[in-house]
Amino acid sequence: MAVSGKKASKQFSSSTTSMASDEYLQIYCQPCDEEGTRCPAHGYCTDCKEHLCKTCFKAHRINKFTKKHTLLDAANMPKVLQQPSTSLHTGLLDDLTLPCGKHPKEMIKFYCNDHTELLCSVCVTLEHQATSCKVNYIPDISGDIIDSKEYQVFLNAENTTSDQFRQILKDVKNMTHKSNNSLRDTLVVIKTFRQEINQRLDELERQAVDTVKVIEQKNNKHMKAVETTCEEVTKSLKISSDKIKQLNTTKQADKLFIDLKLAEKTIKDMEGKLLKLSSNDIKEHNFQSNDVITNLFKTEKSLGTLTQKTLKTECQSVQIQSRRSSHEGEICVKTPKDKYMCYITGITLLTPDLLIINDYKNKAVKMVDTSSQSVSDQLQLDDQPFDITTVTSTKFAVTLPDIHTIQFISISSNKLKKKHTMKVDGKCHGISCYQGKFVVSFYHPTKLQTFDMNGTILTTIDGTTKFKGPWYITCNSSSIYISDCDMKTVTRLNWQGDVIGSYCGMSQPTGMSLSDDGTVFVCDWERHVIEEISGDCSTGELVLQDLKTPRAVCLCGETKKLYYSCNAWDEKYDNFLHIHNLSYT
Known part of the structure; x- marks a missing residue:
């Protein structure tokens, strides 16, 4: 409020201003004043305790949150600015900044x-x-948020998460140190290997050189022998020739005749020796490299291979601890609305007291109260639901494979209500939600897709070589797990779609549930067991056996209760959720 003709104080809206009776009072719109705009008041809201201009007054009547408020026109509104309430509600209004x-x-x-x-x-x-x-x-x-359970849960979660990140940082530092040490050791091994190669090549070279030298010595020895023989023969023939010439000159016919005949015989003997000397075993040599070694250096791209072993953080290295289980009972999920025997293909946990199940044959989702052990509500769907995932504590999503649809459903006043749907481009089977992202598996064509909350496709992972029958999936911050009924494995992928683990030995893996410590509970339909698999898919341990064709499973980490369904085509088993208590031995 300000005196007409005077400049109003900018802080006028936060206090009551009293004026002299002869002063003309001008009151301005409080919402507009907070935004820096000065508009004359046209009315007053008794609920908000604020003066309003003509525009705000009109909007107040239309807005769904304020249209039921009590409004006073200009004639009936207070003539002085009202003091803000000191209530908690008003205090919170001041905090909405x-x-x-x-x-x-x-x-x-x-x-x-x-x-x-x-x-x-x-x-x-x-x-x-x-x-x-x-x-x-x-x-x-x-x-009610002050000192609430949600507040305490957040503090615990914040402490846990902070501890986990500190532990991961510590683990990564240790692993990096270990990895770098291994690389330095690897360099030593590479150099040693190269030295061994050099030594072996030097040895092979010495062998080749020695062979050449032996042949050279043999050649020289043979040449020396030939040279000696030839010199002796030519010297002997020269002496004989000179003597015969002398005898011929001196006309000593008798001696000439004898020496000539002896010389002719000697020459004949020499012809045989000459023939023997001319048939030598001397060869010309060339070097032909070892084809294996030559091809080795042509084809090989490296001295060897760097083998790797993944180092794990403390949270990744969680090993399965032996569990003890005890049967607690069953919850009947058959209702008067059902036309057929139940066929439960999916289970998800909203709260420790509230489960949601898919009834495939009866085309329904059912809300199960674990405290009263009864079905508290049932919602009929447009088609048969397959898998289910929790989105929030009051919202979940189910896959409808035959109509290529994901149906979102909410809970309000303990009633199930259909929300929006999301169309997909294939037979969607498994579904899992993690931190606002959905992972959906498709059987035809075989693939995985990730979506945001608005249905936008984030990634598509082709399953041609990685998986063949991805019925069910579940995920956490580091991994996506697939129960592959065709390959008879549980396959672990990272969020980029790379295979980083696989657990074999299954016969017909179906429904899965992640535990708080990162292990995976998996139903094996044909073996009639539920198995717990380590987070890295390296080991597994039977938790329950001799079951009647277990299909879907859900673990409540808070109560340590394991819920599972059966598809045995027997009403004694299929119309019930079965409950076991788990504990470490």
Whole structure:
């Protein structure tokens, strides 16, 4: 409130201003004033305890959160600015100062329970209408948050998560140190191997050189022998020739005749020796390299292979601890609405007291109260549901393979209600939700796809060589697990789609459930067992055996109860959820 003709104080809206009776009072719109705009008041809301201009007054009547408020026109509104309430509710209004990520000029004031999102008024108007979402005004629901169970759960989760990240950092530092040490050791091995190769090549070279030298010595020895013989023969023939010439000159016919005949015989003998000397065994040599060695250096691309062994953090290295189980009983899930015997293909846990199950044959989802051990609500679907996943504590999603659809369902006032659907391009079977992302498996064509909450495809993983029959899937921060009924394995992928583990020895793996410590519980339909597999898929241990064709399984980490269904085509088993208590031995 300000005196007409005077400049009003910018802080006028936070206090009551008293004026002299002869002064003309001018009151301004409080919401507009908070935004930096000065508009004359046209009315007053007794619920909000605020003066409103003509625009805000009109909007107040239309907005779904304020249209039931009591409004006073200009004639009946208070003539002085009202002192803000000191209630908790008003205090919270002053705290609503966080800008909306989508609409920076608007403050976050609302919360959508279905999408678990904080909203401004524009978000509510454009994307979260009352007909499709359950939206609350934050001051209306925040009063019980102080020292609440949710607050305590958050603190515990924050401490746990912080400890995990500190442990991971410690583990990664240790593993990096170990890896670098192994690389230094590897360099030593490489150099040693190279030295061994050099030594072996030197040895082979010496052998070749020695062979050459032996042949050379043999050649030289033979040449020396020939040279000696030839010199002796030519010297002897020269002496004989000179003597015969002398006898011929001196006309000594008798001696000439005798020496000539002897010389002719000697020459004949020499011809045989000459023939023997001319038939020598001397050869010309060339070097032909070893084809194996030559090809080795041509074809081989490396000295060897760097073998690897994955080092694991403490949370990855969790080993299966032996468990002891005890049968607790069954919950009958057959209802008067059912036309057929139950065929439970999927189970998910919303809270320790609340399970949701898929009844494939009866085309329904059922809400099971574990405290009263009864079906508290049932919702009929457009087609047969296969798998199911929790989205929030009041929302879940089921796959409808034959109509290529994912149906979202919410819980309000203990009743199941269909929400929106999401069409997909194949027979969707398994589904799992983790931190706002959905992973969906498809049988025809065989693939995995990840989606965001709006149904946008984030990645597509072709299963041609990685998996063949991905019935069920479950996931956590580091892994996606697939129960492959065709390959008879549980296959572990990372979020990039690389195979990082596989557990064999299954016969017909079906439903799965992740434990808090990272192990995976898997139903094996044909072996009639439920097996617990380590997070890295390296080991497994039977938890329950001699069951009647177990199909779907769900573990409650808080109560240590294991729920599973049977598809034995026998009403004594199929119409019930079976319960076992688990504990470590």
